[in-house]
Amino acid sequence: MYSSAVKNLLAVLERLPGVGPKTAERFVLHFLKTGKGEVARLQMALEELSQKVKSCAVCQNFAEASPCEICADQKRDHRQIAVVAEPQDVAAIEHSGEFHGVYHILRGVLNPLEGIGPEQIKIAELLDRVRRATAAGEPIQEIILALNPDIEGEATMNFLNRELAAPDAAEPRGVKVTRLAKGLPMGSDIEYADDATLASAFKGRREI
Amino acid sequence: MYSSAVKNLLAVLERLPGVGPKTAERFVLHFLKTGKGEVARLQMALEELSQKVKSCAVCQNFAEASPCEICADQKRDHRQIAVVAEPQDVAAIEHSGEFHGVYHILRGVLNPLEGIGPEQIKIAELLDRVRRATAAGEPIQEIILALNPDIEGEATMNFLNRELAAPDAAEPRGVKVTRLAKGLPMGSDIEYADDATLASAFKGRREI
Numbered sequence: 001m002y003s004s005a006v007k008n009l010l011a012v013l014e015r016l017p018g019v020g021p022k023t024a025e026r027f028v029l030h031f032l033k034t035g036k037g038e039v040a041r042l043q044m045a046l047e048e049l050s051q052k053v054k055s056c057a058v059c060q061n062f063a064e065a066s067p068c069e070i071c072a073d074q075k076r077d078h079r080q081i082a083v084v085a086e087p088q089d090v091a092a093i094e095h096s097g098e099f100h101g102v103y104h105i106l107r108g109v110l111n112p113l114e115g116i117g118p119e120q121i122k123i124a125e126l127l128d129r130v131r132r133a134t135a136a137g138e139p140i141q142e143i144i145l146a147l148n149p150d151i152e153g154e155a156t157m158n159f160l161n162r163e164l165a166a167p168d169a170a171e172p173r174g175v176k177v178t179r180l181a182k183g184l185p186m187g188s189d190i191e192y193a194d195d196a197t198l199a200s201a202f203k204g205r206r207e208i
Numbered sequence: 209m210y211s212s213a214v215k216n217l218l219a220v221l222e223r224l225p226g227v228g229p230k231t232a233e234r235f236v237l238h239f240l241k242t243g244k245g246e247v248a249r250l251q252m253a254l255e256e257l258s259q260k261v262k263s264c265a266v267c268q269n270f271a272e273a274s275p276c277e278i279c280a281d282q283k284r285d286h287r288q289i290a291v292v293a294e295p296q297d298v299a300a301i302e303h304s305g306e307f308h309g310v311y312h313i314l315r316g317v318l319n320p321l322e323g324i325g326p327e328q329i330k331i332a333e334l335l336d337r338v339r340r341a342t343a344a345g346e347p348i349q350e351i352i353l354a355l356n357p358d359i360e361g362e363a364t365m366n367f368l369n370r371e372l373a374a375p376d377a378a379e380p381r382g383v384k385v386t387r388l389a390k391g392l393p394m395g396s397d398i399e400y401a402d403d404a405t406l407a408s409a410f411k412g413r414r415e416i
Contacts, residue, residue, distance in 0.1 A: 002299070003272040005260040009253040015246070017234050025296055026225050031257060032270045032295075033315075038223070039258045043251055045217040046239070050247045052213040053240060062240045064211040087240075088233060091210070107241070 058129065060105045060122045061087050070102055077101045079133075079141040083126060083160065085109050085153070089146065101144070104129065109147060109156040118159065127163060130175060145179045149200075266337070268313045268330045269295050278310055285309045287341075287349040291334060291368065293317050293356065301354065309352075312337065317360040318367060326367065335371060338383060353387045357408075 002010065006028055013024035031039050055061070056068035063069065070076060070090075080101025084090055090103050108121040118124075133140045145160055147153035161177050182200035184193055193201070210218065214236055221232035239247050263269070264276035271277065278284060278298075288309030292298055298311050316329040326332075341348045353368055355361035369385050390408035392401055401409070 003261060003270075005253075005256040005272060006270070009250075009257050012246075012250045012253045015238075015242075017238050018231065023226065025299075028257070029270075029295060030223075030225050031254070032261060034223075036258045038220075039254050042217075042220045043254050045213075045220045046247050046251050048213040049217050049236070049239060050244045053211060062211075062214070062237075064213060087237060091233075 059103045060107060060125055061090060061103060079138070080144065081126075081129075081140055081142070082144045082146045084146050085148065085156075093146065099144075101142075106147075106156070109152040110159055111152050118163075121156075123160065123163065126160070130164065140175050142176045142178060145177065147179075149180075149182050267311045268315060268333055269298060269311060287346070288352065289334075289337075289348055289350070290352045290354045292354050293361070293364075297354065307352075309350075314355075314364070317355060317364040319360050326371075329364075331368065331371065334368070338372065348383050350384045350386060353385065355387075357388075357390050 009028050009031075010021070010024045013019055013027050014021060016024075019027070031042075052064050053062050054064070054066060056063045056066045056071055058067045058071040061068050061070070065072070077100050080099075081104050082093060082099055082101055083104045083106060084093065085106050085108060087105055090105065093099050093103075104122070104126050106121045106123065106126070108116055110116060110118065110121070130140050130143070143160075143164060145157040147157050157179055164175055164177050181204055182197070183204050184190065184197060184201045190198070217236050217239075218229070218232045221227055221235050222229060224232075227235070239250075260272045261270050262272070262274060264271045264274045264279055266275045266279040269276050269278070273280070285308050288307075289312050290301060290307055290309055291312045291314060292301065293314050293316060295313055298313065301307050301311075312330070312334050314329045314331065314334070316324055318324060318326065318329070338348050338351070351368075351372060353365040355365050365387055372383055372385050389412055390405070391412050392398065392405060392409045398406070
């Protein structure tokens with residue numbers, strides 16, 4: 001039905017996350033309708049992306065410089081590392097304005113069923129970063145595990161906690177490992193909260 | 209939060225239909241994760257698209273050749289034209305296997321609120337096509353208005369029917385204008401059918 005040029009583009013677009021055949025079709029028709037200007041703009045933006053964006057060697061985030069802006073910022077607290085799964089999480093946490101330390105992006109979470117073990121995500125880089133900070137006489141004071149409270153996230157946090165407890169047999173544990181509070185989200189309704197969230201909210205209750 | 213290269217790409221991606229900031233973010237992260245190979249493949253596919261795909265001068269569909277494959281196919285019935293709004297509709301009708309004529313793609317429907325009048329869509333091209341077929345001694349026998357049975361589609365079908373009735377004051381009406389049947393869709397449930405559909409199904413009932 002479609003010409004080979006359209007089919008090729010459809011095949012590439014369908015590999016985008018959450019894009020199926022119908023959505024890919026709509027995208028192609030958008031490009032065809034809006035004409036060459038829009039296609040050229042996308043091509044240029046892609047070119048710029050692949051030329052400029054690389055990984056920050058410190059926190060593993062995508063950035064135009066290494067170290068990235070956050071890692072190079074001396075006003076931030078470099079003794080506090082928030083460990084997150086994906087770059088999007090950094091954006092969300094920055095947006096909340098609550099955290100002033102630095103980040104470490106794992107680029108995923110442990111998921112044995114999908115073949116993602118400790119070697120597939122940036123765990124060695126985190127342990128190495130903690131060790132190097134200690135060796136440089138500026139030890140990390142707190143590692144905040146800011147992963148999603150789901151099965152894979154919990155398993156990854158358990159694994160990291162064990163690894164950070166004994167990053168090296170010779171080294172005593174010097175770093176405090178914390179995790180984000182679990183409880184009722186703001187604006188939610190107790191009536192509709194799920195059991196696990198409600199149980200977490202009870203366990204984590206605080207005096208007011 | 210994001211580097212300028214990422215922001216530029218986000219801005220372009222957010223112009224895609226149905227893509228908001230979060231989806232655009234996911235797309236960019238997909239490109240960053242999969243690396244330069246995937247970006248290069250998309251760039252090449254876009255390049256191919258803008259190089260090869262043009263409009264068919266006959267049916268106004270997007271195609272690599274003009275006339276397109278369907279318009280050039282002598283095994284199809286060129287005296288029967290299905291008028292559709294968008295190229296996707298051609299794909300759906302072809303897939304049904306029910307129609308063996310040729311198409312005319314309006315590239316939209318009348319929508320005065322959005323400033324889309326008869327000049328903004330390919331109505332003049334359709335009337336011209338009908339006139340030229342008559343002049344060439346191979347008059348069109350049937351024009352099937354295959355537009356969506358919604359407000360804009362109905363208005364466009366009414367307009368086309370009037371225009372086709374008098375394509376030229378001097379010329380008698382030679383072409384039969386039909387529209388697709390309205391009724392219950394296959395596999396649907398009368399209990400949940402809306403009033404307008406049910407009314408159409410009653411009006412259009414056939415002896416069995």
